[in-house]
Amino acid sequence: MHQTFEAGLGINLLHANQAGADHNRAHFDEWGITCLNIMSSPGAGKTVLLEKTIAALNDELKIAVIEGDMTTELDAERLRQYGVPVIAINTGRSCHLDSKMVAGGIHQLEGQYEPKEFDLVLVENVGNLVCPAEFEVGEHFKVALLSVTEGEDKPLKYPIMFQEADCLLITKIDLAPYLDIDIDRIAGNVRQMNPHVAIAPVSAKTGEGLDIWFDWVRQVVNRQQRSLALASVSK
Amino acid sequence: MHETDMTKALILTVKDWWESQPERPQISCIRLTVGEFTCVEPVSLQFAFEVQSRNTFLQGVRLAIDEIPLIAFCDRCQEEYRPEIGLRYACPQCESPMENIRSGRELKIEKIEYAVGV
Ligand SMILES: Nc1nc2c(ncn2[C@@H]2O[C@H](COP(=O)(O)OP(=O)(O)OP(=O)(O)O)[C@@H](O)[C@H]2O)c(=O)[nH]1
Ligand SMILES: [Mg+2]
Ligand SMILES: [Zn+2]
Numbered sequence: 001m002h003q004t005f006e007a008g009l010g011i012n013l014l015h016a017n018q019a020g021a022d023h024n025r026a027h028f029d030e031w032g033i034t035c036l037n038i039m040s041s042p043g044a045g046k047t048v049l050l051e052k053t054i055a056a057l058n059d060e061l062k063i064a065v066i067e068g069d070m071t072t073e074l075d076a077e078r079l080r081q082y083g084v085p086v087i088a089i090n091t092g093r094s095c096h097l098d099s100k101m102v103a104g105g106i107h108q109l110e111g112q113y114e115p116k117e118f119d120l121v122l123v124e125n126v127g128n129l130v131c132p133a134e135f136e137v138g139e140h141f142k143v144a145l146l147s148v149t150e151g152e153d154k155p156l157k158y159p160i161m162f163q164e165a166d167c168l169l170i171t172k173i174d175l176a177p178y179l180d181i182d183i184d185r186i187a188g189n190v191r192q193m194n195p196h197v198a199i200a201p202v203s204a205k206t207g208e209g210l211d212i213w214f215d216w217v218r219q220v221v222n223r224q225q226r227s228l229a230l231a232s233v234s235k
Numbered sequence: 236m237h238e239t240d241m242t243k244a245l246i247l248t249v250k251d252w253w254e255s256q257p258e259r260p261q262i263s264c265i266r267l268t269v270g271e272f273t274c275v276e277p278v279s280l281q282f283a284f285e286v287q288s289r290n291t292f293l294q295g296v297r298l299a300i301d302e303i304p305l306i307a308f309c310d311r312c313q314e315e316y317r318p319e320i321g322l323r324y325a326c327p328q329c330e331s332p333m334e335n336i337r338s339g340r341e342l343k344i345e346k347i348e349y350a351v352g353v
Binding site: 193 | 241
C-alpha cells in the first residue's frame with residue numbers, strides 16, 4: 001500500500017541566482033563601486049554606448065567593464081582600447097548573464113586590480129530582450145536600451161526588462177528621420193508600466209543626448225557613494 | 236533558453252529536498268506557480284523538464300504548472316484590473332500607469348506530492 005503526502009516548499013525558482021546577486025552587490029558596496037547592468041536586444045548599441053561613456057567619464061571616474069559576450073571577445077577587444085580593465089565572460093550558449101558568471105568576473109577584478117579604487121562597473125549583458133531581465137547579477141541599477149529601428153511596440157511585447165529599468169536609452173535617434181517612428185510613443189509605452197524611469201533619447205553616432213546619460217551616470221554614482229558613506233558612519 | 240536554467244534550478248532544489256528525506260520517497264508530482272508576467276513560457280518549461288529529468292530520480296514525474304494572471308491595482312480608482320499583456324498596461328479607466336502589481340510575477344515551487352510505501 002502506498003500513502004500519498006505533500007510537502008510544501010514555497011521556494012522561488014530564482015532563489016539561488018538572487019542570493020548570488022545579493023552577494024555580488026555586497027562586494028560592490030564594500031568597495032564603494034556602483035554597478036550598472038546594461039541590457040538590450042542584440043545590436044541596439046550597448047558596446048558603442050560603453051565606448052562613448054568610457055571616453056567621456058574616464059577622467060573623473062575609475063571604470064571597469066564586465067563583458068558578457070556569447071562566444072567572441074570582439075566587444076571586449078573594442079573596449080580595451082580605452083585603457084580600462086575589461087573582463088570578458090564567455091557565456092557559452094546561455095542567453096543571459098547570471099549572478100554566478102558575474103561572481104567569476106568580480107573574482108578576476110579582485111585578483112588583478114585593487115577593487116577599492118574603482119567607482120563604476122559597467123556590465124554589458126548578452127543581447128537579448130527577454131531573458132536577462134529575470135536574472136539579477138548584483139547591479140544597483142538596470143539600464144535598458146531600445147533602438148529606434150526596433151519599433152514602438154517592443155516595450156509592450158517584451159515588457160519585463162522595460163518595467164524593471166531605472167534608465168531607458170532610446171538609441172540611434174540619428175536614424176529616426178528615415179523611419180516611421182514616434183520617439184514620444186516609445187517613451188509613453190514604457191511609462192505605462194514604469195512611470196518613474198529616467199528616459200534619454202540618444203545617438204552614439206552624433207552625440208545627441210549623451211550628456212543627459214552621462215549626467216545620469218554621475219548622479220547615480222554620487223548618490224551611491226554618499227549613501228555608502230552614510231551607512232559606514234552610522235555603523 | 237532561460238527555461239533550461241530555471242529547470243536546472245528546479246531539479247537541484249527538489250533534489251536537495253529529496254536527499255533530506257531518509258526514506259527517499261517516490262515523487263509523483265511537482266507543483267509550480269508561474270506568473271503570466273514573467274519571462275517563463277510554461278510549455279518550454281515542461282519540455283525542458285522532460286528532457287532534463289530523463290534517467291534521473293525524477294523520470295516520469297508530473298510537472299503541474301498553475302499559471303497566475305497579471306493583476307494590477309490602480310491607486311487612483313482603488314480597483315484591480317487585468318492589463319492586456321502585449322497591448323496595454325495602464326489602467327483602462329483612468330490611464331494611470333501600472334505601478335502596483337498584485338500578482339503575475341510568481342516563479343515558485345509550491346509543493347511536492349509523493350508516496351511512501353506502508
Ligand atoms: N546610426 C547609428 N548606429 C549605431 C548607433 N549606435 C550603435 N550603432 C550601430 O549599431 C551596430 C551595433 O552596435 P553595438 O554597439 O555593437 O550593439 P550591441 O548592443 O553591443 O550588440 P551586441 O553586443 O551584439 O548585442 C553597430 O554597427 C553600431 O555602429 C547610433 O547611435 N547610430
Ligand atoms: Mg555588444
Ligand atoms: Zn485607474
